Each structure stands twice: as structure tokens, then as C-alpha cells.
């Protein structure tokens with residue numbers, strides 16, 4: 001489990017996270033939702049240890065971030081792929097050096113599903129294919145927790161559906177995916193837990209299936225209700 005406890009983070013005067021607390025469960029897909037600039041990316045970066053926090057505590061399976069928890073976390077940022085100057089194969093070789101759980105099997109299987117070959121130079125790929133490689137590099141780390149920041153931006157609808165199917169396929173029972181996205185409709189069917197963020201705070205957290213069963217509401221319906229009181 002990932003425990004985020006009373007975490008605050010400022011960038012100079014901007015309060016990105018404001019005493020936020022929530023837990024992320026094992027074996028689940030958790031979506032972090034919210035409008036622009038509410039702190040979604042900062043949460044993922046704070047969990048991954050890429051930005052420091054000002055106060056509060058983040059525990060990964062009970063431990064503060066250290067060299068062991070590092071290998072439990074794979075962060076896929078919303079910026080263009082790393083390694084533009086490398087071929088896909090070279091990028092795999094590079095990643096292998098750093099990530100002890102790296103799975104070539106997963107990497108090559110995903111590559112095949114995405115119709116890509118490892119001899120391709122990353123800089124020569126289309127935007128959609130660069131995004132695919134980025135996802136492969138993230139999932140092949142075979143981490144316990146895969147954190148995906150807006151993985152669908154710039155990707156067409158058909159490829160998004162492909163991603164979603166592949167994300168679900170490549171998750172073992174004890175692995176978790178944490179995803180920030182605006183494309184709520186498309187992830188609706190695979191998401192277990194939802195965290196709605198506003199102004200750096202958690203304003204509502206729920207289990208998608210329970211809300212469907214008890215209130216007959218989709219994630220987007222619930223989000224509208226929470227944001228606008230509809």
C-alpha cells in the first residue's frame with residue numbers, strides 16, 4: 001500500500017499540495033482525477049521521490065522512500081520519451097542497467113502488440129509511437145506500482161483503447177497502476193478506485209464499482225456531482 005499522509009508541497013508561492021492524505025491499495029488501478037493545475041502530477045512526482053515535500057509523510061509498503069522502495073515504483077512522465085537518440089533496443093539495454101525487475105519478456109511482448117520493432121530510432125517515431133515506447137519502458141520495469149501521468153495525451157482514440165487493454169493485461173495481482181488523466185470515459189471500465197483532487201486536496205475518494213452498484217453512477221457522473229453539486 002502507498003500511504004500519503006498530510007502532505008504539503010509549495011513551488012515558491014504556489015501551494016501545489018495542501019495537507020493531502022489518501023491510500024493506494026495493492027492490486028488496484030487507481031485514477032487521480034481533477035481539473036488542470038490541481039496537483040495531480042505533483043502527487044505522482046512526490047510519491048516517486050522526484051520532488052521533495054515540505055511536510056507530511058509518504059510510505060511505500062510502510063517505508064519512506066529509499067533504495068529498496070525505488071525499485072517498487074515506475075514513473076511514466078507526461079513529457080516526450082526519454083532517449084530520442086537511441087534505438088528501442090538500446091533504450092531497453094539502458095533501462096536494464098537501472099531497474100532490477102526489468103522484464104525483457106514483457107518489453108518485447110508489448111512491443112509486438114504495438115507493432116514496433118526494436119531496431120527503430122526513437123526520434124524517428126510518430127508521437128503516438130513515442131508514447132507507446134514510453135509506456136513499454138514504464139511497464140517493463142515490472143514495478144509493484146506503475147505511475148502514469150496523462151499517458152493518453154496526444155494519442156488517438158484507437159490507440160488509447162489499445163493502451164487500456166494492455167495496461168490491464170500486464171498487471172499481476174499484487175501490482176498497482178496509478179494514473180492521472182482527463183480521459184475519464186475511456187478508463188471507466190478498468191478503474192477500481194478514484195481520487196478526486198481540487199486545490200491540492202483530496203475532495204472525494206470512492207470505489208468505482210461500489211458507486212456504480214449503489215448509485216448507478218459512472219465516474220464522470222460522480223465527478224460532476226462532486227465538482228458542481230449536480
Ligand SMILES: Nc1ncnc2c1ncn2[C@@H]1O[C@H](COP(=O)(O)OP(=O)(O)OP(=O)(O)O)[C@@H](O)[C@H]1O
Pocket residue numbers: 011012014015016034035036037038039040041042043
Ligand atoms: N516546477 C514547478 N514550478 C512552479 N510551479 C509549478 C511547478 N510544477 C507545478 N507547478 C504548479 O503547481 C500547481 C500544481 O501543478 P500540477 O502539475 O501538479 O497540476 P496537475 O493537476 O497535474 O495539472 P495538469 O492537469 O494541467 O497537468 C499548478 O499551479 C502548477 O502551475
